[in-house]
Structure formats: structure tokens, C-alpha cells
Amino acid sequence: MRVSVDPGRCCSSGQCVTAVPEVFDQSEDDGVVLLIQPEPPADLRSAVRTAAAICPGRAITVHEP
Amino acid sequence: MTAVDPIDALTYPAARGGCPFAPPPAYQEALEQRPVTRISLWDGSRAWLVTRHEDVRAVMGDRRFSADARKPGFPFLSDGRRELAAQNPSFIRMDDPEHARFRRMLTGDFIIKRVEALRPAIQRIVDGFLDEMTSHHPPADLVAEFALPVPSLVICMLLGVPYQDHAYFQERSRILLRNHSTAAQVRRARDELSDYLQELAKRKELEPDEHIISKLIARGDLTREEVAGMSLLLLVAGHETTANMTALSTLALLRDPAQLARLREDPTLIKGAVEELLRFLSIVQGGTLRVAVESAEIGGTTIEAGEGVICMLSTANRDSSVFATPEALDVGRDARRHVAFGFGVHQCLGQPLARLELQIALETLIRRLPDLRLAVPFEDVRFRTDTAVHGLEELPVTW
Structure with a gap:
């Protein structure tokens, strides 16, 4: 699995950080998404899918082979 | 004249049915039978009522639907x-890029880490008001005291x-959110709140502190009116919604002792339970409003430019294609796909704060008052039916 984020679509809800803090973080200034792990390990993948599904800005894309 | 078309029979606001937590049966019926349908408003104008989870997300995530109330056709x-x-809209009634600015x-101020850092302060506030409430004999009104x-x-x-x-701005917030308040x-109420906040901003220009109003002033690119407007939005949105969620959540749990017992036995369920309560109660009972600025197809129905749309969050949160047995409160379910916010x-904007406040308030209430119960029959609890935000007039409890 590969993850990409679009900061231009992010509305800083922070739900991805709550769902998978190992993969997502927020900028200190305006809360915009920061991607820590673009290739999350297997045990985090289900949480990453949830984060993408609930993102209000649809800023998270999950690429699965 | 022909017979009344059933489509025209749907009106806003529709009456709630037997369960005071559930959306009006007419909207629930629309969800099942006519997920995108016409609805009549107070002034005789029409709008589209969108009720399904997928369609509500589609409208609210699509820039062809504007949140700008100055656009013709806004409902x-x-x-x-x-x-x-x-008049003088806040940024919730603007579109990007103006809104985003x-x-x-x-x-x-609302990033997860910064909000989480407020936990000890919020816990102290919660404990303080509970100490005060329990320092006198029961019963107490949980709304007014907690x-x-x-x-x-x-x-x-x-x-x-x-x-x-607080009495000054709580009273005026209530007027702003009440459906039957006249334009005058x-x-x-809005002018009084705005004047109050502009006065406060003026004082903070001379004596700044480390809080949000001072930080907005310190930017230097906002007028005093704009600072007051943004503060007004945060002040009103920041307490009415969480207050009503706290009171209704408590009542919903008291009404469902099995769910309350699960939460009491396993306090680690609290985060998920708050998401479920947000879904189950969906307190923004008027839904969210948009106007199409281009024609767009939603759920197989074409909505033309200039037509208003009401996204019914409460029915979207009871859409059985997303939530199994949606009418049941289940503190153990994963309800995070709800659209209550x-x-x-x-x-x-304030959702991390709302979540944290609800988690702490409910967890503490359940832990500290193991015998918490209603002090009146459930049927006598007075719900607020005439407001944009669903809630309770009062919640008499004993312990």
C-alpha cells in the first residue's frame, strides 16, 4: 500500500491523526496534513483506509496494488 | 387543481415521532423511498432534501454547491x-478561497496535539462543576449545572x-439558534454580541493575552469587526453544541441501561461511544444548507443552478447501507463515518475540542456518579424542538 496526501484539499480536521498517528501528522501552524509514512506496514493498513474514508476534504489517496 | 402531490407534503421542520432521539419519521421515510426529494420551507419556497449518507457527502464535498447565503436561491x-x-456572514457562509483564508x-488552534494538551484543564473544569453540583442535595438540573x-x-x-x-452571551446565543426568533x-442579539466582542477586542488591543482573540488581533490583517465576527462564531458554536450533546448523551445512556453498563465496565470504550452518540443524536437537526451554483446530479436527480439543498445529517447517520441497525445505540460500534460534524x-472546525470535552464530561460523570438517574419520568423530560441544535430544556437528575 502506498499513501499520498493533497495538502490543498486538507481542511485540518485532524481525523487522520486520531485514526493513525503513526502515518499522519499535522503542521503546527495551520493543522494541514503531514505524511510521515507513505508506505504503511500491514498492521496499519486498515486504519489508513478508515482515515481516507472519513477525511472530509478527500485529501488522502490510498494506492493498493 | 389536481390532488396534492405527495412530494409537496414534505415540509421543514417536520414533527418528530415517538422516539425523541430519532429524526422526524417523514425524513426517515424520505431516506427509504425518495432520498433526494422536494421540501417546502416556512416562506413557501422549495428546496431539495438530501437524506442518504452517500448523497449528503457528495453535496457537501462538491464545490458546485455553495455555502454562501448571499447567492440567489439559498434556502x-x-x-x-x-x-x-x-448579513455580515461569517466564514461558514463563504466559499473558498475566501472561506479558507x-x-x-x-x-x-484546533490541531489534535494542541487540543489534547487541554485535557488536564478540561478535566479540572469538569470536576469543578461536578463538585459544585454534588455539594448540594439532589436533584439537580444537569443542563444548568454541568x-x-x-x-x-x-x-x-x-x-x-x-x-x-456567560449569562449575557448564553441568552443571546439561544436567540440566534431558535427557529421562531424574528429577524428583529x-x-x-447579534448586534449586542458583536458590540460586546468589539469592546472586548478593543481592550485586548491595549492589553493582549495569549488567547485566540488576542492572536487574531495580533495578525494585523483583520478589522475589529472581523475579529468580533469570528469570535462570535466560535463563542456560539463552542458552547451550545457541546452542551446539548452532553445533556442528550447522558439522557440517551440513562434510557439504555445496557449501553451505560458497558461503558461503565469498560471506560476505554468512551472514544468510540462519543462517535456513536454523535451519530445517534445528530443534534444539528436542521441539517446543513447549500445552493447549487451549477447544475449537478445527486443520487440520480438533477439539481439545477439556483436551487437550494438541505443535507439532512440525522438521516445520513441512520442510513442502513452504512450503519447496521442504525436505530440502535451501540457504544461498541465503529461509528466514525458519521457526518454529525x-x-x-x-x-x-472545533470537532477535536468537542470530542475531547464530551469524552471527559461523560467518562467523569459515569465514574463519579454510579447511581446517576433521572429525577422525573422520561416522558416528562422537556426537549428543545424549536432550535437549530437539538437539545434539552433541562435534565433533572438524582444520584
Whole structure:
């Protein structure tokens, strides 16, 4: 699995950080998404899918082979 | 004239049915039979009612639907709400990029880490009001003594508003959110709140502190009116919603002892339970409003430019294609796909704060008052039916 984020679509809800803090973080200034792990390990993948599904800005894309 | 078309029979607001937590049966029926349908508003105008989870997310995530109440065709739920939305709108009634410019001035204050750092302060506030409430003999009104003062004090602390003025702004917030408030009443309440906040901003220009109002002033690119407008939005949104969620959540759990027992036995369920309560109660009972600025197809129906749309969050949160047995409160389910905070770029700015306040308030209440129960029959609890935000007039409890 590969993850990409679009900061231009992010509305800083922070739900991805709550769902998978190992993969997502927020900028200190305006809360915009920061991607820590673009290739999350297997045990985090289900949480990453949830984060993408609930993102209000649809800023998270999950690429699965 | 022909017989009344059943499509025309749907009106806003529809009456709630037997379960005071559930959306009006007419909207629930629309969800099942006509997920995108026509609805008549108070002034005889029409709008589209969108009820399914997928369609609500589609509208709210699509820039062809505007949140700008100055655009022709924007639906208003009452005369007072038209007054509130159309004059000096806050950024919740703007579209990007104008909306994003203002919103991003505040998002830094609501990032997860910064909100989480407020936990000890919020816990102290929650404990303080519970100490006060339990220092006298039961019964007590949980709304007046706990559910309202907690978020009110928290938002005052964040903004830098003196809490001793709470009666002044709580009373006026209530007028702003009440459906039957006239345009004149809304104008007056809004102007008084705005004057109050401009006075406060003026004082903070001379004596700045580390709170949000001072930080907005320190930017240097906002007028005093704009600072007051943004503060007004945060002040009103910051306490009415969380207060009503706290009171209704408590009542919903008292009404469902099995769910309350699960939560009491396993306090680690609290985070998920709050998401479920947000879904189950969906307190923004008027839904969220948009107007199409281009024609767009939603759920197989074409909505033309200039037509208003009401996204019914409460039915979207009871859409059985997303939530199994949606009418049941289940504190163990994963309810995170709910749209109680809306969806899209306008989704609630304060949601991390609301979540944290609810988690702490409910967990503490359940832990500290193991014998908490209603002091009146459930049927006698008075719900607020005439407001944009569903809630309780009072919640008499004993312990």
C-alpha cells in the first residue's frame, strides 16, 4: 500500500491523526496534513483506509496494488 | 387543481415521532423511498432534501454547491436565520478561497496535539462543576449545572472571554439558534454580541493575552469587526453544541441501561461511544444548507443552478447501507463515518475540542456518579424542538 496526501484539499480536521498517528501528522501552524509514512506496514493498513474514508476534504489517496 | 402531490407534503421542520432521539419519521421515510426529494420551507419556497449518507457527502464535498447565503436561491429555515446568514456572514457562509483564508487563521488552534494538551484543564473544569453540583442535595438540573457551564467555560478560556459574562452571551446565543426568533430579535442579539466582542477586542488591543482573540488581533490583517465576527462564531458554536450533546448523551445512556453498563465496565470504550452518540443524536437537526451554483446530479436527480439543498445529517447517520441497525445505540460500534460534524471543507472546525470535552464530561460523570438517574419520568423530560441544535430544556437528575 502506498499513501499520498493533497495538502490543498486538507481542511485540518485532524481525523487522520486520531485514526493513525503513526502515518499522519499535522503542521503546527495551520493543522494541514503531514505524511510521515507513505508506505504503511500491514498492521496499519486498515486504519489508513478508515482515515481516507472519513477525511472530509478527500485529501488522502490510498494506492493498493 | 389536481390532488396534492405527495412530494409537496414534505415540509421543514417536520414533527418528530415517538422516539425523541430519532429524526422526524417523514425524513426517515424520505431516506427509504425518495432520498433526494422536494421540501417546502416556512416562506413557501422549495428546496431539495438530501437524506442518504452517500448523497449528503457528495453535496457537501462538491464545490458546485455553495455555502454562501448571499447567492440567489439559498434556502433559509426561518426569517431569523435568513437575517443571521445574509448579513455580515461569517466564514461558514463563504466559499473558498475566501472561506479558507479565514478558517486557516484558526485551524492551528484546533490541531489534535494542541487540543489534547487541554485535557488536564478540561478535566479540572469538569470536576469543578461536578463538585459544585454534588455539594448540594439532589436533584439537580444537569443542563444548568454541568452540561452548559463546562463547554461555556472552556470556550471562554480559549478565546479569552470573561466567563462571568456567560449569562449575557448564553441568552443571546439561544436567540440566534431558535427557529421562531424574528429577524428583529436575531439582529438585536447579534448586534449586542458583536458590540460586546468589539469592546472586548478593543481592550485586548491595549492589553493582549495569549488567547485566540488576542492572536487574531495580533495578525494585523483583520478589522475589529472581523475579529468580533469570528469570535462570535466560535463563542456560539463552542458552547451550545457541546452542551446539548452532553445533556442528550447522558439522557440517551440513562434510557439504555445496557449501553451505560458497558461503558461503565469498560471506560476505554468512551472514544468510540462519543462517535456513536454523535451519530445517534445528530443534534444539528436542521441539517446543513447549500445552493447549487451549477447544475449537478445527486443520487440520480438533477439539481439545477439556483436551487437550494438541505443535507439532512440525522438521516445520513441512520442510513442502513452504512450503519447496521442504525436505530440502535451501540457504544461498541465503529461509528466514525458519521457526518454529525458535516463533511467537506466546512466540516466543524472545533470537532477535536468537542470530542475531547464530551469524552471527559461523560467518562467523569459515569465514574463519579454510579447511581446517576433521572429525577422525573422520561416522558416528562422537556426537549428543545424549536432550535437549530437539538437539545434539552433541562435534565433533572438524582444520584
